[in-house]
Amino acid sequence: MTEAVQIANSHSGSATLAVAHSIEKHRVAAVVMVLAILPVVLPYPALAINILIFGLFATGFNLLFGYTGLLSLGHAALFGAGAYGCGIAIAKLGLDLFSAVLCGVALALLVSAVIGALAIRTRGVYFGMVTLALAQCLYFIFYQWVSVTGGESGLRGVSVKRIDLGPLHVDLLNPMQKYYFFLLFVAVALAGFSRILRSPFGAVIEGIRENENRARASGYSLDVMKWMSFVLSGAFCGLAGALNAIHLGIVSIETLFYTTSGTVVMMTLLGGMGTFFGPFVGAALFLALEDVASNWTTHWQLVAGLIFIACVRFFPKGVWGSVLARTVG
């Protein structure tokens, strides 16, 4: 159940509920406010930028996994398409930042339209298998297409030093300014995301998650709805990828590797799937853990895998999901 349904179901008027209710009502503002103070609280802004980008990536993934109930293991392809689309536009075509971000999102939309169209022909566990395989296919294509993508050594020269927003000059070499500049994109994306969830379409995809047969009996074309959900998910993940390309100044081929898909699944699970805040909570926890763990081991993948197993086995609701279940019942 989502926050909205849970809150609507409970009629007691306790103070926590009132708070929960008002947060839910202004969820975009709440997330953006938390994100706005993040770089001030965290030890260094680079971590905050990563949380911002991967939180958005996990949010996009959550549309498909948490809200539509489709487990994709190929979202690296969408994130990577956004990153390469944006990166190629800057490094090879010399476009400005905003057009480049649009290029990234457009490429991610194209890739998600194709992968989505093929993957929705399968259901359940097949969906995970097919998305994983198709994403790996994109990895191979970009790996071999050296003239455009840089192949194994990655796409270099995605550098944007400064950007002029009317009278405002943003210095992208300054991490704080970069963070708040990126936050503008994320805030707009989150507003759009919240709007999608509250639309009739949002209700339909949640209906598909709860009961496919009933959704079909209500006269909805499941294939079209699932495909739209996949493509919309691709737009958010693509934007996250594009921002990541600008942030790092390089697009590495690892972006498209299956571990990126695994990372976003882990973040969403850790935070709480099907919740609005969950993906950001999960991204923050995951990246903080990675940051701490990489101080004492080079084998972060081992730790990540163990966290993954522990999450699925003992903690399937995730951190934010469990918090919600406690306060709202």
Added chain:
Amino acid sequence: MADISFGLIALQVLTGLALGCIFVLVATGLTLIFGMLNVVNFAHGAFCAAGAYIGVFAFGYTGNFWISLVVVPVVMAVLGMFTERYLLRPLYGRDMSYPLLLTFGLGYVVIELIRILFGTDGIPFSAPAALKGSMFLGDFSFPRYRLFVMGFTAVMLVGLWLFIEKTPFGLIVRAGARDAEIVKVLGIDTSKVWLLIFALGTAIAGIAGFLAAPMRGVIPEMGVTVLIEAFVITVIGGMGSLPGAIIAGLLMGVVVSITSYFAADFSSIVMFAIMAVILIVRPQGLLGRPEAAR
């Protein structure tokens, strides 16, 4: 293309069949586990890599290929039993994505453990002395080891078929795949059957990894490559269908082998292209039943 002789094509087909045998073994283990436990084992490729490393390690220790070929399935079966008993069993009855996610995480752990124990670089491994060299078939030669892989795979598949179709335990397996509930009602402890099937599936994966070692090398990342190949083959062949996995596996082996000869750049992509076509034309796979595409 007049200079491309019949012999050359035949050689590529044979090479492809040997590669296909590896595909078949990996996909068979995956299909067996899915058919019975309804679990897609995303750690299957990692188990395959683990089998290869255990085999290479045992070979270094004993110096005997045949002993290693026995050690691999035994160790892998124990590993499989542990996985099923302590990791997967508590998740039965929950949504199908939970075991999937758990094994996905397990794959990370296994591959990273391999990196820690054996290093990140690949280990070279060549065929045992008795199987080295080539055999002359007509006017062209073919590596003896690949013929051995084909023969060994055939023997294993026949053994597996006899086990499932002709033994009392196989009867339980077949019945359990159709309706586990009824089998339970008849007084059979299905949890033991599932434990053994999972162990069997992982043992076959381990053997496949070890057999592939002299042909494809041994690196930790093979766990990922092999997993994806097995997925593509099960989707093409039809999920849960053993004959489908065999036909699709051999077919893909030949296709990959021929493509890598004529257009090497496309050899890693051709499988996915075929999978995409299958998904459009026949989403349940070559031999899958339509309702099985759950």
